[in-house]
Amino acid sequence: MSGVGQSGSSTAQEARPTPDTVTGLRDSVRHLARQTTKGTRPHTVTKCSSATKKVRHTSSSGTGSKKKTRTWSTTEQYRKCSKVRSGTETYTRIVRAERWCVSLDDVGGNTAKDDVWYQVTRAAYDEARIADEHARVEFTPTGSGC
Incomplete structure (x- = not known):
């Protein structure tokens, strides 16, 4: 649960515009499946x-x-x-859209920015998923937080 608190505090830092590409050390990946319900x-x-x-x-x-x-x-x-x-x-109503997320440590070389979650494309998620733990990865995020 402490990772969630850290993620929330670093999300506030991500509110300002970020450059197009983000680099950091791969921490973890998360896939949130699409949730639907009948309406x-x-x-x-x-x-x-x-x-x-x-x-x-x-x-x-x-x-x-x-x-x-x-x-x-x-x-x-x-x-x-x-x-x-x-x-x-x-009809099928979408409750939550499908998302692919990657958590990075040392975002942009700043060691204070750990456990920052980014939403990414499926291709970027696949690349980060097969990368080794703490390997340097670079991608263009589609959103912040996860």
Whole structure:
């Protein structure tokens, strides 16, 4: 548990911008698998039905005092569509994304910076995993902390 406390204090130091690549002595590696759970959400479908509406028409003829306006109405049909709920559907919800992490000692040659965790790509994780304990490694982190 003491490593967790040290990691938290050095994470505060990592808040400022870091250079693109990080070098240090390999301490340990950690793979956090993706966690998922089943979730449910409303299932919606589009339902359409025929509907009618009354449309008013006007027509004018003539000019001045001889102008006549004729008005009539017709009924037009159209499709009325709306989304309605039709039960529920299940889906896979991601609780935690998959992460690969590497812990370094002597980050940037500073012996005071020990047990600093970095999130890395899968390729960088694989390289660090096969490297010997306390071997010098260099990578570009994708995030800090783990």
